Amino acid sequence: MEGAISSNFIGNSIYKHQTKTSIGAHNIFLGQVRADVIDGKTVAAIQYTAYEDMANQKFHDIREAAFKKFDLTCMHIYHSLGTVKAGEICLFVFVSSPRRKVVFKALEYIVEAIKAEVPVFGKEIFEDETHQWKVNN
Amino acid sequence: MNIKVKYFGQIVDATNTNEELVNVNGEQISDLLETLNNKYSQLKNKDFKIAQNKELVSLDTKLNGSEIALLPPFSGG
Numbered sequence: 001m002e003g004a005i006s007s008n009f010i011g012n013s014i015y016k017h018q019t020k021t022s023i024g025a026h027n028i029f030l031g032q033v034r035a036d037v038i039d040g041k042t043v044a045a046i047q048y049t050a051y052e053d054m055a056n057q058k059f060h061d062i063r064e065a066a067f068k069k070f071d072l073t074c075m076h077i078y079h080s081l082g083t084v085k086a087g088e089i090c091l092f093v094f095v096s097s098p099r100r101k102v103v104f105k106a107l108e109y110i111v112e113a114i115k116a117e118v119p120v121f122g123k124e125i126f127e128d129e130t131h132q133w134k135v136n137n
Numbered sequence: 138m139n140i141k142v143k144y145f146g147q148i149v150d151a152t153n154t155n156e157e158l159v160n161v162n163g164e165q166i167s168d169l170l171e172t173l174n175n176k177y178s179q180l181k182n183k184d185f186k187i188a189q190n191k192e193l194v195s196l197d198t199k200l201n202g203s204e205i206a207l208l209p210p211f212s213g214g
Contacts, residue, residue, distance in 0.1 A: 031214045048213070051145055051206050054191040079213055091214045111214065119188070119206075120213030121146030133147040134212040 001078055004088035005030075013076065013094055023073050023096045027103035029111050031091030033084050041126040045085045046134060051119040055079075058118045062110060070106040072097050077110070079120060140169060140200060146209040151179035167196040169205060185209045 010030070017023060036043045059077055066075060073096045080090040091114070095106045115136050122134035143156040159176075161169045166187055174180050186193050190203035 049145065050213070051143065051188070051191075051208060054188060054206065057191050115214050116211070118213050119145065119208050119211055121209060122212040123146070133209065135210045136212045136214070 001080060002082050004080060004084045004090065005078055005092045007089075009078075010089070010092055013092075017074070017096060020073060020096070022098055024098045025100035025103045026094065026096045027100075027107040028095075029091065029093040029107055030089050031111075033086045033088055033090055035086035036124070038124075038126075038132065041128060041130065043086055043124045044127045045083050045125045046090065047083050047123040047125060047131075048079070048081050048090065049121050049123075050079075050081060052081075055118050055120060059114075062113045062117065065113070066095075066106055066110050069109065070095075070097065070102050071099070072102065072106055075106070075110065077114065079114070079118070083125075138200060138202060140202065141204045142169070142173070143204065143206040145206065146212075148180070148183055148185055148207045148209050151177050151183055161200065164199055165196065166194055166198045166200060166205075169200060170196065173207075183209065 033046050063075060076094040078092040084090040093107060093110055095103050097103045123131050124134050125131050138161050139158045140161055142159045144152045149155060159172060161172050185207045188206040188208055
């Protein structure tokens with residue numbers, strides 16, 4: 001989705017699951033843009049671009065694998081494209097299951113897979129408008 | 138063979154274009170890479186993986202005419 005993911009959107013996603021009463025546990029991961037200080041310069045925002053066709057396919061593959069591996073009722077993944085300022089949310093992963101233990105494991109699996117497999121590229125924009133390309137650890 | 142090649146992230150800093158058609162003499166990904174290295178001198182300093190038809194491939198993979206993408210390290214999330 002374009003730009004930051006709002007708390008309103010996240011809250012509304014939780015609300016929409018109230019009708020799914022077989023769910024007993026949700027787990028949510030929110031990735032937030034960090035104002036890293038690198039060589040004395042502070043990150044003001046990250047501009048995200050992606051190889052969208054491949055990213056969508058990878059999200060689909062991760063989703064299929066997660067449903068196969070874990071007893072999930074539903075899962076949702078949203079990643080920002082474009083500019084997200086420091087302090088704003090750029091990744092929202094939401095998993096739901098009848099039981100809590102499943103969602104703890106599933107969420108970590110999904111977030112790590114996104115970081116490793118989905119072709120999204122972050123350009124860190126500093127306060128002085130210079131930039132560097134972000135690399136995941 | 139003409140191959141559509143897409144560039145992403147910091148690779149665009151080396152190519153100054155997001156995508157183009159590249160004429161390749163040869164049958165493998167390595168042949169395409171040689172062509173691109175000759176065309177873009179800064180590409181050798183970049184770290185990237187190559188996808189063919191949205192799947193990562195190795196240098197000895199055969200070109201099949203589908204879209205190629207040069208993908209720098211992923212940094213989503």
